[in-house]
Amino acid sequence: YGSYHVRFPANFVVLGQGKTLGVPNLVWGAAVVVIVGHFVLTRLEYGRYILAIGGNPEAARIAGIKVRRYIIIAFVVQAALVALAAFLLMGRMNSAHPTLGQGLELHIIAGVILGGSSLFGGVGRIWGMAIAMYLIAVLENGLVLAGASFFWQQILLGLLLIISVAIQVYRTRGNRTGL
Structure with a gap:
């Protein structure tokens, strides 16, 4: 009692449970995130700034980096990645529950x-x-x-x-x- 069951569309479940070229879709998703993350951290100004802020926020501020702005952007990116992970986990489990990733x-x-x-x-x-x-x-x-x-x-x-x-x-x- 008190539960609510929703059937997810097959296309949604395939994201978490399906395979492409014999490799689970979750692995493909993780690979894309890792490759894009590597590119951002090593090739873009944003990535260098984030690493600089993580190392010494005060020195980054003195160097002219808008620390507050980049921290906010980092949290927004993190929230988007958490949402992506949550959708993939919901597809894998074919369930939605607030404590699913606990x-x-x-x-x-x-x-x-x-x-x-x-x-x-x-x-x-x-x-x-x-x-x-x-x-x-x-x-x-x-x-x-x-x-x-x-x-x-x-x-x-x-x-x-x-x-x-x-x-x-x-x-x-x-x-x-x-x-």
């Missing part, structure tokens, strides 16, 4: 950190994040196939994240002290 936060944070992005900002490669997300998916799939409980999957992901952050902090301190 619990994926740790996966995202782990993928970004394991992919080489700095917790301190200004450093990151989209290819590293994409590879890290792929490896996390393979690891989780392997754990599921091995019969590991969700609890142990989360513990392993948390340990990977802690190790990655520790390595990053060690490297950052080493760079600051000349080691």
Whole structure:
């Protein structure tokens, strides 16, 4: 009781569940986002500004970058990408529920950190994040196939994240002290 079921059109469901050339449409969508993101971050002024703002917003402001404007644009782009991910997830699950993506936060944070992005900002490669997300998916799939409980999957992901952050902090301190 209290539930409302809607049948999604077949064209919508195919986005999340279908395949093109034997490859899931979700993989194609992710590949397009990664390629466009790489192009934006490496070839466009906007990408360089975003990395500069992430590294040191005050220095970026002094350099003449309109920090507030670029932060707002970054949040709008992020919202659009979240909406795209939500539509693809709804198509994959053939369902719409406000808590559908709940619990994926740790996966995202782990993928970004394991992919080489700095917790301190200004450093990151989209290819590293994409590879890290792929490896996390393979690891989780392997754990599921091995019969590991969700609890142990989360513990392993948390340990990977802690190790990655520790390595990053060690490297950052080493760079600051000349080691």
